Amino acid sequence: MGSSKERLVSGIRATGHLHLGHFFGALRNWLDLQDQYDCYFGIMDWHGMTTQYKDPNSIKSWTYELMADLMAWGIDSKRSVVFVQSLVPEHLELFMFFAMLTPMGWLERVPTWKDAQQEAMQSDTYNLGRFSYPVLQAADIALYRGVVVPVGQDQVPHLELSREIIRRFNKLYNYDLIEPKALLTPQPMVPGLDGRKMSKSYGNTISLSEDESVLKKKLLQMPTDPARVRRHDPGEPTRCPVYNYHKLVSHADDLQWVEAGCRSAGIGCGDCKMRLFERLNERLEGPRKKKKELMADSQFLEHQIREGVSKAREEGERQLRKIKSHLGFNV
Ligand code: TRP
Ligand code: SF4
Numbered sequence: 001m002g003s004s005k006e007r008l009v010s011g012i013r014a015t016g017h018l019h020l021g022h023f024f025g026a027l028r029n030w031l032d033l034q035d036q037y038d039c040y041f042g043i044m045d046w047h048g049m050t051t052q053y054k055d056p057n058s059i060k061s062w063t064y065e066l067m068a069d070l071m072a073w074g075i076d077s078k079r080s081v082v083f084v085q086s087l088v089p090e091h092l093e094l095f096m097f098f099a100m101l102t103p104m105g106w107l108e109r110v111p112t113w114k115d116a117q118q119e120a121m122q123s124d125t126y127n128l129g130r131f132s133y134p135v136l137q138a139a140d141i142a143l144y145r146g147v148v149v150p151v152g153q154d155q156v157p158h159l160e161l162s163r164e165i166i167r168r169f170n171k172l173y174n175y176d177l178i179e180p181k182a183l184l185t186p187q188p189m190v191p192g193l194d195g196r197k198m199s200k201s202y203g204n205t206i207s208l209s210e211d212e213s214v215l216k217k218k219l220l221q222m223p224t225d226p227a228r229v230r231r232h233d234p235g236e237p238t239r240c241p242v243y244n245y246h247k248l249v250s251h252a253d254d255l256q257w258v259e260a261g262c263r264s265a266g267i268g269c270g271d272c273k274m275r276l277f278e279r280l281n282e283r284l285e286g287p288r289k290k291k292k293e294l295m296a297d298s299q300f301l302e303h304q305i306r307e308g309v310s311k312a313r314e315e316g317e318r319q320l321r322k323i324k325s326h327l328g329f330n331v
Contacts, residue, residue: 009146
């Protein structure tokens with residue numbers, strides 16, 4: 001493994017199908033970063049459990065799917081270590097050391113928690129596990145001595161907290177865990193089909209493995225600029241969620257065609273959506289096929305998971321052993 005490269009740690013929560021939001025928010029960046037860094041990518045099933053704890057069996061199938069998704073899109077288990085968080089129990093041991101020294105006030109101040117409290121009460125996830133989410137994330141990074149963590153703007157507070165926890169650990173115990181740096185990655189706003197943020201809980205997602213026919217149907221049903229009531233009414237693309245997707249996946253000449261055609265009522269919304277369907281489908285086609293093949297070969301997939309986990313575990317065990325011995329937690 002490229003030991004001269006800086007170590008990068010990142011992860012995706014295992015809670016459902018990967019959707020376009022995941023692609024533009026994380027996966028696309030991971031693909032670019034694989035060559036530059038010594039990457040550890042986690043399928044974070046414990047983080048998935050923070051909200052899905054009532055249905056642990058679903059987590060397992062998401063884990064498999066996620067592995068297939070990552071491979072289908074080009075995450076390469078030769079260059080990167082891809083692991084499943086719960087299969088490396090050292091994450092939880094380090095989490096516990098961190099939990100001991102993390103003041104409650106630090107967690108209460110995390111913006112994502114402040115924003116989520118109402119929803120957490122309603123969904124019966126106002127729980128210790130969910131509250132301590134960022135502490136586990138700090139352990140994920142520190143366990144592998146991660147130097148950089150690719151994050152979007154909204155995840156910066158989590159990373160700040162990781163750094164504070166690690167700093168406190170180092171000071172208390174005179175240790176040398178690494179304080180990770182945020183690598184700010186471009187994360188365009190990916191709206192859902194209804195124009196709100198794309199999220200599983202809103203039911204407005206486009207999955208990365210969407211069937212061709214379902215994809216077409218979902219796009220054709222999208223709301224458009226409300227000004228275009230009839231075919232000959234001109235519209236304004238910047239007020240239309242369909243145009244937002246065009247900007248993410250279509251070519252420059254498609255964009256010109258949409259802008260001019262929409263404003264002059266030269267094209268209909270159906271034409272516009274069909275063009276979007278073609279462009280998006282072109283992007284999804286290859287990986288969708290590859291994923292199907294992978295999902296059909298469970299032995300191969302399991303083998304890949306075992307291999308990734310064993311690499312991660314080797315490193316995680318080594319680091320945790322050093323930590324425990326330093327703290328006197330060994331016989
Ligand atoms: N919190 C991240 C997310 O919501 C997932 C995650 C878990 C993560 N552990 C991590 C990301 C460690 C980076 C590093 O997507
Ligand atoms: Fe939206 Fe395209 Fe219709 Fe314009 S033509 S309102 S951009 S769907």
